[in-house]
Amino acid sequence: MADSFGERLQERIRALGPLCVGIDPSRQLLESWGRTDSVEGLEFFSLAVLEAVTDTAAVIKPQVAFFERFGSAGFRVLERLIADARDAHVMVIGDAKRADIGSTNEGYAEAWLHDRSPLCCDAVTVNPYLGFAALEPLLSAASATGRGVFVLSATSNSDERAIQSARTSENESVEEMVLRTVAGFNKRDDGLGSVGIVLGATRDKPRFNLASLGGPYLVPGVGMQGATPENVARIFDRCPPGTVLVSVSRAILQAGPERAGLRDAAQRWRDDLSGALL
């Protein structure tokens, strides 16, 4: 039986540090790199970032929306990026934020977590709006294949969060309910489990004891969205070593297109995050 995703990730964070580099080939970033907003620009950008951060990033996190905007041709680039990352032994989280009813989530599980899929990643992000019973095909696939699922709890955008702060019939907030439910899933595994949480570093520390999750955290919101390594350290202060993975995107990507600039930015962020968290 293979190690769980959580354990593989923990080992990698211990070896390389807690940096996840978000690969967000938006129109604005391609243009700021002096590239056309095209499939060629998309491919150049994605592979350049991967090459520059291979020795620094524990994980890369392609943002699927920015590939999807080119349709099947964009997905071909994403497939190449995933394959190249695998060859370079860099872990990949597909930031897809997928969710549907259970019978449909079988399709998303096949897409993102099954060996035979060209989109197969080490983990995928998912949205809990349709409930945890509906997510079961994704959770089962992750558990069966040694891969992971990160469920959105409190996202990094602070503009409006009526749903995430709504109260369930148990009188806890939705984001706390998500944390508690995921902790329950991870109890099924020995050691660190395969179900993680997305929790923005722009948010207040929740009441839930974050150290008891039994799985990893993926933490966006650092850099251009305003949070600092110190914010992350404060929120996750009692979590076990190697369970907090911090995603930085634009604050690194804007240092391109020169590889040296990208590499330096990634190393600086990695060192700052390691210093604050370890």
Place this chain on the structure above:
Amino acid sequence: MADSFGERLQERIRALGPLCVGIDPSRQLLESWGRTDSVEGLEFFSLAVLEAVTDTAAVIKPQVAFFERFGSAGFRVLERLIADARDAHVMVIGDAKRADIGSTNEGYAEAWLHDRSPLCCDAVTVNPYLGFAALEPLLSAASATGRGVFVLSATSNSDERAIQSARTSENESVEEMVLRTVAGFNKRDDGLGSVGIVLGATRDKPRFNLASLGGPYLVPGVGMQGATPENVARIFDRCPPGTVLVSVSRAILQAGPERAGLRDAAQRWRDDLSGALL
């Protein structure tokens, strides 16, 4: 200025009836049609359904998950299906249930609602978990291009709905808050607006006055999921004519692969729904 999506849809429902045929090429359905679970099977299935329902369905609704499971090759089939539907003057709702933070939703808007994208549909389904401010790029793109967005309120799965029934700080349920917020967006438009709601027919009638939405409903849950045309009629009894679009997937698709069987099943569902709703 082009007609709004809501008005185009209303016209089409008045002409053809309220049937939306869901195209769900799952492994199980491909096998039940005697096809391999492959890209070839996917293409055969999708184009056969489109051809069989062209004169009966107001709209087709490809379920993106079942194309995505084949990666870029599956998306190429989806692009062909969308193009063929456009040529046949059948409207298309991309059932993608996408959502992310605002800057990322720009990418999803480009993918599903911009003219230059090979995935461009008449409308796309979206998930409200990250808030309505985050959805703004999708709502704006729909309004600017005469296309539509359907926001999930109460989904058709009845297994677990802790989030959809949670109470916001205004002490209304999340699903009611989504309805009320969408009604507010539609007030920006003259006539029927471009923002619709996904509301499962397996659910109770909400307290919100559904006739006041100012936009269309997409109603799953009929057929294999257990709801009947009469359930739909009861829930939406006072809505204006042509604003309720009912999605039927497996109950029609399992009548394939023979075109005559598919055509008959679609006509029967269309007639039953027209009879109950009009």
